[in-house]
Amino acid sequence: MVMTGPRAIGPQLLPLPEIGPDDALLQVEACGICGTDYEQFHGDIYAPYPFIPGHEPVGRIAAIGERAAARWGVRVGDRVAVEPAIPCLACPLCLAGRYTLCMGRRPMSAYGFIGLSVPPGLWGGYATHMYLAPNSLLHQVPDGVPAELAVLFNPLGAGFRWAVDLPGLRTGDTIVILGPGQRGLACVIAAREAGAGRIVVAGLSADEARLALARELGAHHTVDVEAEDPVQVVRRLTDGQGADVVVDVTAYAVVAVTQAIDMAARGGTVVLAGTKGRRPVPDFYSDRIVAKELTVKGALGVDYANYERAIRVIESGRYPLHRIHSHTLPIEEADTALRLLAREVPGQEALHIALVP
Ligand SMILES: [Zn+2]
Ligand SMILES: [Zn+2]
Numbered sequence: 470m471v472m473t474g475p476r477a478i479g480p481q482l483l484p485l486p487e488i489g490p491d492d493a494l495l496q497v498e499a500c501g502i503c504g505t506d507y508e509q510f511h512g513d514i515y516a517p518y519p520f521i522p523g524h525e526p527v528g529r530i531a532a533i534g535e536r537a538a539a540r541w542g543v544r545v546g547d548r549v550a551v552e553p554a555i556p557c558l559a560c561p562l563c564l565a566g567r568y569t570l571c572m573g574r575r576p577m578s579a580y581g582f583i584g585l586s587v588p589p590g591l592w593g594g595y596a597t598h599m600y601l602a603p604n605s606l607l608h609q610v611p612d613g614v615p616a617e618l619a620v621l622f623n624p625l626g627a628g629f630r631w632a633v634d635l636p637g638l639r640t641g642d643t644i645v646i647l648g649p650g651q652r653g654l655a656c657v658i659a660a661r662e663a664g665a666g667r668i669v670v671a672g673l674s675a676d677e678a679r680l681a682l683a684r685e686l687g688a689h690h691t692v693d694v695e696a697e698d699p700v701q702v703v704r705r706l707t708d709g710q711g712a713d714v715v716v717d718v719t720a721y722a723v724v725a726v727t728q729a730i731d732m733a734a735r736g737g738t739v740v741l742a743g744t745k746g747r748r749p750v751p752d753f754y755s756d757r758i759v760a761k762e763l764t765v766k767g768a769l770g771v772d773y774a775n776y777e778r779a780i781r782v783i784e785s786g787r788y789p790l791h792r793i794h795s796h797t798l799p800i801e802e803a804d805t806a807l808r809l810l811a812r813e814v815p816g817q818e819a820l821h822i823a824l825v826p
Contacts, residue, residue, distance in 0.1 A: 470595040470803045471585065473519045475512035478803050486589035486600055493533035493601040495551065499823045500594030501525035501620035502806055503651065504720050506581070510807045513746055515577055517584035522803075523594025523824070524553035524581030525623040527616055531598065541607050550622045551599070552606040552776060553579045569770035595800050597826040608776055611784050617797045617823035618783060618790050624821065625779035626771035627742070628655030633663040634775055635766050636714040636738040640664035645703055645712040645732055647671050648719035648743060649679035651821045654686060654793055656716050658782065661687035669706065671699040679820065682792055703732040710734050719743040726750045735761045742768040795820040
């Protein structure tokens with residue numbers, strides 16, 4: 470499926486590439502979609518039209534070069550999850566282990582973000598096959614997991630990095646998660662795995678079912694921000710102390726940023742992971758960050774260790790992940806899937822969607 474411009478996506482036939490000693494070909498089983506896919510579809514973020522979207526694929530190795538097989542430790546038929554990033558592994562950030570911030574290839578070196586003009590063109594998961602470039606990062610996925618659940622490695626990996634790893638969430642901590650979408654719910658699972666003492670999730674009135682699911686997954690309290698002031702609720706729940714960690718995974722909601730700063734405890738950490746469509750935050754007072762000595766961190770991607778933690782949780786069967794996964798659609802219906810995810814299809818509610826070839 471090739472995205473040719475904003476809100477334009479359709480099928481095209483492309484030849485399969487020859488595989489050399491250092492690369493491979495993936496037969497895609499499923500590809501997860503997230504808000505980033507929608508932002509490309511909507512034209513809000515980098516989208517090198519025409520290109521094949523899809524940065525959350527799981528599949529089987531269809532062909533692989535000898536050196537690639539030795540380097541990745543996989544062979545034909547093995548099942549793998551592919552990280553979005555294709556790092557250069559040579560720039561200062563890669564060498565420091567921060568490869569998700571790689572500066573090597575501009576404008577973007579990631580699956581789902583490379584145009585058809587760059588050979589072999591098969592750079593996205595909305596396809597039967599995806600090319601695996603030499604610096605790809607792969608994770609083995611056990612055979613028993615259904616493909617549409619296996620692709621949850623991506624949101625769950627984000628949950629571990631954004632809610633636990635980046636803020637240094639400790640056993641017993643209070644964490645507030647703003648936004649009960651697939652990544653917010655993934656944060657609930659990660660926080661529970663890390664032994665959080667109190668997990669609070671905030672959402673809109675329209676999110677009622679998602680907030681109920683958050684409680685089912687382990688959240689202790691949920692807040693409808695249209696009925697109650699979430700800052701007051703968090704203060705009340707914590708005897709006025711505030712939350713040790715606040716994670717903002719809301720899309721486009723600028724008010725969540727000021728709320729996060731206001732509800733964080735003295736010395737607490739705020740992780741900002743939801744993008745706001747390049748809009749500024751009104752009523753932003755940096756003095757509040759100073760006065761409480763807050764740590765504010767931006768979170769964009771996920772790294773190797775956190776994807777591994779996610780795959781272990783999926784494998785364990787400890788959580789009802791099928792409750793987060795709401796739709797499986799054929800890749801030909803990518804247009805519907807993207808609109809469904811953005812609540813543009815009246816009367817239908819989606820949470821996590823997987824596209825399958
Ligand atoms: Zn994504
Ligand atoms: Zn690099």
